[in-house]
Amino acid sequence: MPSPDHPHPGQGVALAILATACFALLDTLSQFVGSAVPVLMAIWTRFLVQTGMTVGLLLPRQGRSLFATRAPGWQLLRGALMTTSGVGAYLSLQHVPVGEFTAILMLVPLAVTLLAAVLLRERVSALTWALVAGGLTGALIIVRPKGSDLNLGMFLPLVLVVINACYQIVTSRMVKTEDPATMHFYTGLFGLAxxxxxxxxxxxxxxxxxxxxxxALLGVFGSLGHYFMIKAYQKAPASRITPYMYSQIGFATLAGWIVFGHAPDVWTVLGIALVAVCGVLGVRAR
Structure with a gap:
């Protein structure tokens, strides 16, 4: 039901799904240009376009308050984590099909729970631990070596999960004092720098x-995806939106199938399903 803080939950869900489509296009395009464009050059162009679009989309509405921050150090850390994540994703997509890559990245909410338990001493239920183990098992099924294709690059997405989980923890701390639009602006700006x-x-x-x-479209899809997510969280609570974020797996798998002919086999589908189910149940268990 609608609430005073989130008056349009249906619109929030629709915006979140639209954001996942943008992120899937971003990852698919990263894989497509990865063999021809140096990674840091691609990341620089992405953040240049993203920063320009953020200012163009948000400055008319928010004015100079868009630039007001109480935590420049945390903004810099968040930007550094986003830049590291972007580089890691770009490199990962040279080794792992985009659908499987996206499914593994959906472990991030479970990884946040794990890090909160280990680093922040938060209490975690036995069910949540079981879901973390199930999600990790699904990821290992996805990245399993196929024939003689074993290489360390196949496991980069698992490293990226940890980086993105740290990014989410930093974000959760910052939203208590920082405006989400301002955070998005400074993340792009510091990433560009x-x-x-x-x-x-x-x-x-x-x-x-x-x-x-x-x-340049890397920046367009990245900026639109984050913008739609900002608007989604203004329309609906996170608990309502998060389960729909797993639609990105479907978009990415479809895009990888169309663009690269990466049709997932039965074991890969099983791994993707295990990650998605554990992730959605993990959201509901919290």
Whole structure:
């Protein structure tokens, strides 16, 4: 039912699903351009476009309050984590199909629970521990070596889960004092600044203007995805939205199938289903 704080929960769910579609397109496009564009050059372009779009979308509504922050150090840390996550995702997608990659990333909510128990000494139920174990089992089924394809890059998404879980913990601390739109702006700005430091050593001439357009679309899809999520959380509570975030697995699997012909086998589908079920039950168990 609608509440005074979240008057349009149905709209919030729709916006969240739209955001997951944008994120799936972002990951699919990252995999598509990954073999031709250096990673830091792609990340720099993404954050450049994202920062420009954030200002264009949010500044007219919020004015100078968009730039007001009480925690510049935490903003920098969040930007550094986002940049590390972007680099890790870009590299991971050179080794793991986008659908499977997305499914593994859906372990992040369970990883946040695990880190909260270990680092913050929060009490976690036996059911939640079982769901964490089940989700990790699903991820290992997804990344299992197929024939002689074993390489360390296949396990990069699991490292990325930990990085993204740290990002979520930092975010949960910051939302108590910071405006979500301001956080989104500074994350892009600091990500752009960090990527700019390495840009002179990673710049490469791209062979076609079309490739530049595709790289720029990384920023478009990333910015729109985060913008839609901000609006979604304004319309509906997180507990209502989070289960629908798993629709990103479906979008990413479909995109990977269409663009790359990556049709998941039976074991991969089983692993994806296990991650999704454990993730949704984990949200409801909290």
């Amino acid at each position: 960090i990527a700019s430091l390495a840009l002179p050593w990673s710049w490469a001439r791209l062979p076609t203007p079309g490739l530049w357009l595709l790289v």
